[in-house]
Amino acid sequence: MTDSGPKHSGKPIQSSQVEEFYREHSRELWALFYSMCNDPERAYDAVQEAFVRLYDYRGEPVRDLRSWLLRVGQNWLRDVARKKSNSCHLLPGLDDQMGQGQSPEDRLALAERQTQIRQALQELNEDDRRVLVMKYSMDWSAAQIATVMDCSAAAIDMRLSRARRRLAEVLAERGFQND
Amino acid sequence: MTERTKQSDPQTTLFSDSDMDEMLRAFFRMEMPRTFQPPAQRQSGMLDSSEQTLLTIPRPGRSESSAGRSDRRGWVMAMTLAVLAFSVVLLVSGQPNTTTPVAGKVKSQRSTPSDAGSLMLVSPNGESAQTERPVSEDGLLLKETEQIELSPQPND
Numbered sequence: 001m002t003d004s005g006p007k008h009s010g011k012p013i014q015s016s017q018v019e020e021f022y023r024e025h026s027r028e029l030w031a032l033f034y035s036m037c038n039d040p041e042r043a044y045d046a047v048q049e050a051f052v053r054l055y056d057y058r059g060e061p062v063r064d065l066r067s068w069l070l071r072v073g074q075n076w077l078r079d080v081a082r083k084k085s086n087s088c089h090l091l092p093g094l095d096d097q098m099g100q101g102q103s104p105e106d107r108l109a110l111a112e113r114q115t116q117i118r119q120a121l122q123e124l125n126e127d128d129r130r131v132l133v134m135k136y137s138m139d140w141s142a143a144q145i146a147t148v149m150d151c152s153a154a155a156i157d158m159r160l161s162r163a164r165r166r167l168a169e170v171l172a173e174r175g176f177q178n179d
Numbered sequence: 180m181t182e183r184t185k186q187s188d189p190q191t192t193l194f195s196d197s198d199m200d201e202m203l204r205a206f207f208r209m210e211m212p213r214t215f216q217p218p219a220q221r222q223s224g225m226l227d228s229s230e231q232t233l234l235t236i237p238r239p240g241r242s243e244s245s246a247g248r249s250d251r252r253g254w255v256m257a258m259t260l261a262v263l264a265f266s267v268v269l270l271v272s273g274q275p276n277t278t279t280p281v282a283g284k285v286k287s288q289r290s291t292p293s294d295a296g297s298l299m300l301v302s303p304n305g306e307s308a309q310t311e312r313p314v315s316e317d318g319l320l321l322k323e324t325e326q327i328e329l330s331p332q333p334n335d
């Protein structure tokens with residue numbers, strides 16, 4: 001996680017290096033983008049867009065690939081938000097549930113539940129949301145999150161606890177039932 | 180929902196940390212894409228040129244026979260030649276001294292008489308000023324010529 005990926009100074013990066021970097025860091029990038037946009041599909045698109053631009057990149061050598069990709073994806077998310085483009089929400093996860101014996105009612109209830117939690121997450125500030133995303137989507141320790149967020153592990157623990165409590169409050173206010 | 184540890188308000192029941200833990204893990208399991216597929220590499224700028232690849236999109240109709248292609252090429256050539264020939268015909272028919280059926284009229288060259296500027300005398304009683312002009316060397320006017328009686332002269 002702390003590895004910023006293949007560095008190169010003038011020497012071209014091998015495509016195999018990029019693919020390996022994708023395998024290792026795409027989930028982390030997705031989590032970071034998700035904490036910014038709160039939209040799983042858009043976050044995935046941001047990851048893909050960042051790597052597509054890496055393939056097309058012809059500028060100065062990239063020294064920190066992870067930061068470069070993060071910046072590119074973040075800029076892309078800003079552009080998309082500015083354009084207010086409406087993406088087609090496909091209710092992520094529903095397709096995965098198909099064929100697992102769930103009835104349409106169950107799938108609908110699941111989708112509704114996901115939407116409610118997503119909306120509640122939206123009400124948190126970005127740092128709180130990022131801590132929760134890192135913790136629960138990547139299963140990172142406080143120390144790992146601290147490296148990304150540039151603070152101490154103790155501060156991350158405190159922030160995590162506060163974010164979880166705040167989210168619980170928002171969900172309770174919305175009448176969310178955790179069945 | 181196993182336990183509810185906190186109650187900040189009688190109407191709202193907060194979830195415990197363990198509930199939140201469980202719920203958030205399940206939530207992000209659903210949110211995160213199952214597979215991350217690297218995007219198709221287009222044209223690499225930064226990548227090593229030895230590994231550069233281009234996406235190729237199959238063109239529709241690529242499997243058609245070469246005979247079909249040559250037939251179509253011949254037809255296009257014939258059409259081109261026909262258009263060229265028609266253009267040449269139009270160009271030639273646009274010359275000024277030829278007839279053209281374009282407007283349903285026949286163009287013809289008109290001869291312009293060299294003495295078009297002077298009036299033609301058709302009658303001595305005409306109002307032309309030429310009736311007062313001498314027509315012979317001895318000063319005989321045109322109107323005077325009408326008074327000359329012509330009688331047949333014996334042949335010498």
